[in-house]
Amino acid sequence: MSPLPHGPEWEFELLQRYDEAIAQTAGEFQLDTYPNQIEIINSEQMLDAYASAGLPLGYPHWSYGKAFIRHEQAYRRGYQGLAYEIVINSNPCIAYLMEENSLMMQALVIAHASYGHNSFFKGNYLFKQFTQADAILDYLVFARRYVMECEQRYGVADVEEVIDSCHALMEYGVDRYKRPQPLSAKEKEARRNEIEEHQRRQFNDLWRTLPQAAPSSTTASTSVFPEEPEENILYFVEKHSPRLAPWQRELVRIVRKLSQYFYPQTQTKVMNEGWATFWHYTLVNRLYEKKLVDDAFMLEFLHNHTNVVTQRGFDQEGYRGVNPYALGFAMMQDVRRICEDPTEEDAAWFPELVDTEWRKSLDFAMRNFKDESFIAQYLSPRLIREMRLFVVADHVGKAELEVDCIHDEQGYKRVRRMLADQYKRDNLLPDIQVARYERDGDRSLTLRNQLFRGRPLAEDQANEVLRHLGRLWGFPVRLEAVDAEGRIDGYREWRP
Amino acid sequence: MNYLIDRRLNGRNKSAVNRERFIRRYKDHIRRSVKGMIAERSITDMAKGGDVKVPAKDISEPGFRYGTGGDWEFVHPGNKEFVRGDKIPRPEGGGGGSGGGEAGSGEAVDDFVFTLSREEFLSIFFEDLELPNLMRTAIAEAEGKKLVRAGYVKEGTPANLSVSRTMKTALARRIALGGPLKDELEVARQALAAATRAGEPRARIAALESHVLELEGRLERLPFLDDVDLRYRHRTTVPRPAARAVMFCLMDVSASMDERKKDLAKRFFTLLYLFLTRKYERVELVFIRHTDEAQEVDEDTFFYDTQSGGTVVYSALELMHQICEARYHRSEWNIYAAQASDGDAFGADPAKSARFLRENLLPLTRYFAYIECPDENQSGNSSLWVEYEEVKGSDLNFAMRRVSQPQEIYPVFRDLFRKEKV
Numbered sequence: 001m002s003p004l005p006h007g008p009e010w011e012f013e014l015l016q017r018y019d020e021a022i023a024q025t026a027g028e029f030q031l032d033t034y035p036n037q038i039e040i041i042n043s044e045q046m047l048d049a050y051a052s053a054g055l056p057l058g059y060p061h062w063s064y065g066k067a068f069i070r071h072e073q074a075y076r077r078g079y080q081g082l083a084y085e086i087v088i089n090s091n092p093c094i095a096y097l098m099e100e101n102s103l104m105m106q107a108l109v110i111a112h113a114s115y116g117h118n119s120f121f122k123g124n125y126l127f128k129q130f131t132q133a134d135a136i137l138d139y140l141v142f143a144r145r146y147v148m149e150c151e152q153r154y155g156v157a158d159v160e161e162v163i164d165s166c167h168a169l170m171e172y173g174v175d176r177y178k179r180p181q182p183l184s185a186k187e188k189e190a191r192r193n194e195i196e197e198h199q200r201r202q203f204n205d206l207w208r209t210l211p212q213a214a215p216s217s218t219t220a221s222t223s224v225f226p227e228e229p230e231e232n233i234l235y236f237v238e239k240h241s242p243r244l245a246p247w248q249r250e251l252v253r254i255v256r257k258l259s260q261y262f263y264p265q266t267q268t269k270v271m272n273e274g275w276a277t278f279w280h281y282t283l284v285n286r287l288y289e290k291k292l293v294d295d296a297f298m299l300e301f302l303h304n305h306t307n308v309v310t311q312r313g314f315d316q317e318g319y320r321g322v323n324p325y326a327l328g329f330a331m332m333q334d335v336r337r338i339c340e341d342p343t344e345e346d347a348a349w350f351p352e353l354v355d356t357e358w359r360k361s362l363d364f365a366m367r368n369f370k371d372e373s374f375i376a377q378y379l380s381p382r383l384i385r386e387m388r389l390f391v392v393a394d395h396v397g398k399a400e401l402e403v404d405c406i407h408d409e410q411g412y413k414r415v416r417r418m419l420a421d422q423y424k425r426d427n428l429l430p431d432i433q434v435a436r437y438e439r440d441g442d443r444s445l446t447l448r449n450q451l452f453r454g455r456p457l458a459e460d461q462a463n464e465v466l467r468h469l470g471r472l473w474g475f476p477v478r479l480e481a482v483d484a485e486g487r488i489d490g491y492r493e494w495r496p
Numbered sequence: 497m498n499y500l501i502d503r504r505l506n507g508r509n510k511s512a513v514n515r516e517r518f519i520r521r522y523k524d525h526i527r528r529s530v531k532g533m534i535a536e537r538s539i540t541d542m543a544k545g546g547d548v549k550v551p552a553k554d555i556s557e558p559g560f561r562y563g564t565g566g567d568w569e570f571v572h573p574g575n576k577e578f579v580r581g582d583k584i585p586r587p588e589g590g591g592g593g594s595g596g597g598e599a600g601s602g603e604a605v606d607d608f609v610f611t612l613s614r615e616e617f618l619s620i621f622f623e624d625l626e627l628p629n630l631m632r633t634a635i636a637e638a639e640g641k642k643l644v645r646a647g648y649v650k651e652g653t654p655a656n657l658s659v660s661r662t663m664k665t666a667l668a669r670r671i672a673l674g675g676p677l678k679d680e681l682e683v684a685r686q687a688l689a690a691a692t693r694a695g696e697p698r699a700r701i702a703a704l705e706s707h708v709l710e711l712e713g714r715l716e717r718l719p720f721l722d723d724v725d726l727r728y729r730h731r732t733t734v735p736r737p738a739a740r741a742v743m744f745c746l747m748d749v750s751a752s753m754d755e756r757k758k759d760l761a762k763r764f765f766t767l768l769y770l771f772l773t774r775k776y777e778r779v780e781l782v783f784i785r786h787t788d789e790a791q792e793v794d795e796d797t798f799f800y801d802t803q804s805g806g807t808v809v810y811s812a813l814e815l816m817h818q819i820c821e822a823r824y825h826r827s828e829w830n831i832y833a834a835q836a837s838d839g840d841a842f843g844a845d846p847a848k849s850a851r852f853l854r855e856n857l858l859p860l861t862r863y864f865a866y867i868e869c870p871d872e873n874q875s876g877n878s879s880l881w882v883e884y885e886e887v888k889g890s891d892l893n894f895a896m897r898r899v900s901q902p903q904e905i906y907p908v909f910r911d912l913f914r915k916e917k918v
């Protein structure tokens with residue numbers, strides 16, 4: 001292959017050649033990807049994509065308008081740059097590239113998104129189980145059309161109200177252990193039409209006139225419903241809410257499905273970005289080794305790459321916690337290093353990695369872990385030392401913060417555990433589940449907040465969300481906080 | 497297989513609908529902000545966008561979150577000095593650690609500020625306002641022309657060729673010309689067959705055969721498609737109705753109209769003009785100033801050139817009438833007029849003006865608005881006001897108000913053009 005031309009400006013022909021070169025190189029490393037669809041967009045379109053959480057199309061809602069205005073504002077005033085790319089977990093895998101990028105950036109971004117993220121989407125177990133890359137675009141089209149149809153039939157305000165309430169509970173619309181049903185837009189629509197048609201045919205006004213049976217007092221069962229607590233609140237609302245009309249249930253379902261679609265991304269931020277960064281780094285370096293790109297290209301590349309993986313110290317300006325790109329990239333590189341060139345310490349900590357082929361070991365890690373487990377499994381003492389990680393404990397009842405552990409022999413395991421925990425869902429979201437539904441009583445719904453290490457809910461917001469839930473439920477809703485021993489610790493209620 | 501697609505030409509305003517939803521939802525906040533902006537802005541830059549502030553509390557999207565309290569650990573990079581067991585004083589503000597899990601709660605405190613575009617600003621500014629009798633009647637020298645279908649013609653450019661229509665005429669022609677031939681051919685063939693059977697003389701058979709061949713040849717030569725078959729779609733242009741308006745600004749520029757009054761008048765004119773530009777595709781302005789005689793002038797002269805002299809309102813009205821007759825016929829133009837004066841008029845002038853207004857101008861105009869900027873210490877009605885008040889009593893498309901402070905302009909303006917209740 002002849003060297004690739006390099007210059008500040010890109011052209012479609014050049015992008016094509018770069019893409020071919022990168023694809024070939026990715027083939028050498030046996031990266032398994034969906035087909036790629038690379039699209040060039042401008043900054044306004046990028047802002048549009050930002051507003052809809054990166055999806056190419058979404059249903060209309062004011063909150064997206066708010067996000068759009070916020071980003072636009074920040075961008076226009078220069079507070080915030082725009083991403084170089086956005087990539088969508090779909091088949092074919094769509095990557096949006098900004099037109100402002102230089103030729104080198106486009107190449108970097110193609111390697112990062114279209115080969116890095118793409119192979120992660122295809123290989124990682126969470127994505128495999130929880131999302132259907134083939135169906136998502138169709139489903140989005142369906143969702144958009146359905147929401148707009150509802151707006152026409154029932155009015156924008158009513159639809160907005162339901163969606164507002166669903167959004168408040170969006171994080172609690174996820175099945176973490178059950179795999180979701182595959183979604184097929186066509187089937188769903190057919191099913192919905194069928195139900196409506198059935199109801200229309202079965203409609204008989206006479207039923208209305210039948211005298212009501214006297215309520216039987218014997219049916220009151222003592223058993224609690226649901227038997228097991230339900231973590232997916234939106235699912236429970238959709239299936240059991242006494243008040244919702246069918247179209248409202250469908251809206252709940254749409255929000256729930258989208259939430260489910262995003263769930264793997266929230267659980268794999270470090271891995272996903274680390275993997276993609278590792279591969280753009282590896283692929284471009286390989287291009288350089290093959291003399292396809294020149295020194296000028298490499299210098300520009302390294303400059304940008306370094307910016308991406310910069311980790312600022314806790315006391316430095318601009319510190320915003322652990323940078324997922326930096327951590328992920330460092331860990332991926334570290335796994336490769338341990339495979340290729342292990343030290344004695346590594347051999348003691350990671351016997352299973354030593355002297356294996358790094359390609360295979362890394363691929364195994366990518367496929368079978370999420371952030372929490374990946375860090376717990378692969379964070380090496382050497383990396384802890386390099387990043388100089390330390391843990392600060394903030395405990396109730398102590399006047400001061402305390403340094404819990406640092407990068408020393410006694411601390412490695414604990415630092416690793418703590419960092420892994422930081423990416424645990426429980427650490428980000430309070431544990432709240434549906435505990436009881438008084439089907440035979442006042443139809444009230446009770447949620448249980450299992451207190452985790454004494455961390456309370458944010459009061460204002462909790463009341464607000466409860467109000468939203470109440471709107472969906474139509475009957476009283478309660479939220480009880482339960483401490484580790486099972487004692488009820490706090491209680492709040494919302495009545496319609 | 498990889499695809500490379502250029503999406504830059506696709507629509508860019510995908511979020512417009514969401515933005516509009518957002519604005520509708522927070523209309524009250526926005527309206528309040530707009531009111532404030534109107535109060536503090538000078539008229540020349542009224543027609544701009546502006547920043548609107550919405551309190552973060554009203555705009556937040558709630559969710560179950562951790563509050564402050566409970567036991568936390570945070571992992572940070574970049575340790576230089578700490579060892580296990582070191583104590584660190586809590587940062588001010590009590591809760592949480594310095595980063596990590598607390599991220600996100602900080603940004604929610606700021607108010608949400610965003611910029612209204614010029615259009616959005618004006619639309620709120622003009623909300624609920626509607627000029628009376630607003631109908632787009634004038635059909636004249638259209639701004640644009642529209643192409644409409646007008647049947648089929650025999651000549652045209654290939655691009656306009658109507659295939660189905662052409663094939664239809666071709667078929668008709670083939671039937672019309674070929675039908676008799678076919679009949680004739682049939683007869684000739686039968687004759688030939690009969691002659692052959694009967695064993696007629698060879699010459700006769702040969703003659704019949706050649707006749708059949710000739711007929712077949714003629715049928716063969718009938719073209720499938722001929723020039724005369726071609727039909728083209730025809731379009732003609734029709735003028736598209738375009739509503740347009742002319743706005744007359746009449747102002748007394750005699751010595752008694754000081755800067756303050758002129759400023760008031762200017763604001764009033766500007767607002768009316770802005771409103772008209774929203775309603776009509778084209779709005780022309782005519783400035784007429786008058787002392788004891790009226791002149792048509794350009795905008796700068798109108799507002800900034802000083803003149804001295806008496807006051808004859810009648811002269812301005814008359815000039816306006818002449819200009820209407822000459823340039824803006826009422827069948828083609830929507831005529832609006834705004835008059836500003838301090839109300840000083842003498843002798844027979846007020847009565848004469850009022851009569852002229854009622855009899856000659858009001859029938860022409862869609863709306864005639866009069867504002868009076870009295871002297872600050874003036875009490876009682878001016879002579880012009882008294883006369884005009886009678887006009888007002890009888891006519892719906894006439895309005896008058898007194899304005900003495902800049903802040904009063906906007907309410908007057910709203911009042912003048914309040915949406916008519918149906």
